[in-house]
Amino acid sequence: MTAHPTNPTCVLALDQGTTSSRAMLFDRHGRPLATAQEEFPQHTRLGEGGVDLGIVEHDPEDIWRTQLDCARRVLSDSGTPATAVAAIGITNQRETTILWERATGRPVAPAIVWQSRVSAPVCARLKARGLEADIRRRTGLVLDPYFSATKIVHLLETMPGLRERCAAGEILFGTVDTFLIWRLTGGRVHATDPTNASRTLLFDIDRQAWSAELCGIFDIPPAILPEVRPSSGSFGTTAAALLGAELPIMGCAGDQQAGGFAQGCLAAGDAKCTYGTGAFLLCSTGSRHVESSAGLLSTLGCAGGAGPNYMLEGSVFVAGSLVGWLRDGLGIIRRARDIEPLARSVADTGGVMLVPALTGLGAPFWDPHARGLLVGITRGTTAAHIARAALQAISLSVADVVSAMEQDAGAALPRLRVDGGAAANDLLMQMQADVLGRPVERPAMLETTALGAALLAGIATGFFADAAAVAAARCVDRVFEPQISDAARRTLVEKWHDAVCRSRGWAT
Secondary structure, three states: OOOOOOOOOEEEEEEEOOOEEEEEEEOOOOOEEEEEEEEOOOEEEEOHHHOEEEEEEEOHHHHHHHHHHHHHHHHHHHOOOHHHEEEEEEEEOOOOEEEEEOOOOOEOOOEEOOOOOOOHHHHHHHHHOOOHHHHHHHHOOOOOOOOHHHHHHHHHHHOOOHHHHHHOOOEEEEOHHHHHHHHHOOOOOOEEOHHHHOOOOOEEOOOOEEOHHHHHHHOOOHHHOOEEOOOEOOOOEOOHHHHOOOOEEEEEEEHHHHHHHHOOOOOOOOEEEEEOOOEEEEEEEEOOOOOOOOOOEEEEEOOOOOOOEEEEEEEEOOOHHHHHHHHHHHOOOOOHHHHHHHHHOOOOOOOOEEEOOEOEEOOOOOEOOOOOEEEOOOOOOOHHHHHHHHHHHHHHHHHHHHHHHHHHHOOOOOOEEEEOHHHHOHHHHHHHHHHHOOOEEEEOOOOHHHHHHHHHHHHHHOOOOOOHHHHHHOOEEEEEOOOOOHHHHHHHHHHHHHHHHHHOOOOO
């Protein structure tokens, strides 16, 4: 094995997302040096007559292959030897559920993606037993197909012999971070961090531990669960043959919490929204676990100090994927970036309202049976009106979550920090400021999930001095100020809520 240098030059972030895997190198100032990215297939299942069943799956081998390829490519393309890497940080799509054989590392089923509604019957059954309140009290989460435990139950109930193999210790469970750590370490480490564990419905966020009571409620063998380690700390070392040296894995966090860490959301009241496949909002409540009464989740963020960093979270299931649907489903744009000029070609939506409930509604409604709605169409409606309505729908979905956060927190958010690929869309960001009635602050570095993973790993190894590196690495690119009147905002929100109401329960 080659000795590790005493003066490394970079940190390697592995950013495993819903539609692609990415690897990025960051220098001591938190600046990106190089990037490699690769998309991988999405698998959906249709029922009789082509009906969308709401089932979304990934091949775990595609996840592994693309993530490893990106890591190798970012090193080779940039001319960076593995020995120049101080540490690896991992951030990942959350809730996506993978089960694999302990002996071979082979997955026993496709990965069930966080978007999948396949376990909706499991949720309905548990709700009918009156268990939701207890589950919510322990986990901070609602009982929804979004989360990992119900997906595990679905696999246990549909795969013969799987429950017995799990109880015998032959099968392991992990969210995507855990699966990658297992593969990267050659099967030596089966671990996750609190931000990912807190998204499974099996983790008590007050006790900061797996819950025997929750495992009993879901009838999930505890033997399959990974060890929970601090987000900034050791997760083992990579097998030398994978990247050319044994590299320490020193950071791990779910994508939204990693983005929140990079955005400096460490004090009560700090809030951010990441626009990716979905739109995900986090608002720190500091050391206080706030139980939402407005349809939000309570979860754990990356801690900047000794104690936990509790957060309120709202998840909008469809954001960037709505633009993807306009491109791939309707064919009204050729590339995702074409939506902004098309939407700008008209002054307004022409009365068109789009509710993007393509996989149900997330926060604050939590309706897995809602379906997408396009209303207000006339003979004068064009592709441009629909494109503008799509961007408006994303901004209004986010505004609903912000309103719920303010209700729970008992205070108005002074501003919203934004990141993610769709945050580059100036029209969308202006719409967001308009419907919120407050400033939207966009950083120069939009891929904050990868930066957060790099900061967690770099702080743990001393590559970054301390959490002050978060602020130093963050540079504001532009602030969008509201430009519409309060009366116009109220009218728009009222129409939106009317449309949302009409979309709910459609697929029951």
